[in-house]
Amino acid sequence: MRNNDMIAAGLGILGVAVFGAWFMMDQTANAQTALAEDGPGPNLVIDVAGGTEGQIVIDLLSDVAPKHVERIVTLANEGAYDNVAFHRVIDGFMAQTGDVENAKMDGDLDLAGTGGSVYEDLKAEFSAETFNRGAVGMARSQSPDSANSQFFIMFAPAPHLDGQYTVVGHVIAGMDVVDAIKLGTGQGGSVSDPDYMSTVTVVE
16 A cells, blocks of 8 residues: 555544544443454454553454455464554544554654555455444545555444444454553544554464
8 A cells, every 4th residue: 555545544534533523422321332242253362562551352354354354364473563553543433553564663653654564455345344332444545445454443433434444353352451542642643652562463
């Protein structure tokens, strides 16, 4: 994914965030929705480090978004997601990570959120899965077929995203860790000295 595509992806997510901010303010009760159950797909295990430490477990929906799940599994098994920052975190909306090109903690984070991976972009795999609290979606640019490596985890329900972004999984453990991820500032949710994924592994 080209840098300008990923910049557009960030702007697209931001636009959705601004549009949905008023809705999120009234979702306090729904934000406590029970976590999804572990399904048949592989689990993505994320060890979080930085100001927040803990573990997040995501049940990947290989039956719903097989190509996107395959990409995540491939990158995790290659160690590409290790030491990648949660570069954009918007209170009441979502925490975004997965830029394996430009969001490594030992690199220059000025371009965090503008990169993808060495692999080609993916065609959308939209489904009936909803963006509830704990849902995991793939970040993309304005083109539906531009997701690559970045993903985001929902703090609260966002039904206006349904059918617009590919859902790849649900948090089944560690939602308290997600809630504690360091928030960004401003409308963009850009994070200074961010929390990050120290290691990411796949459990079949």
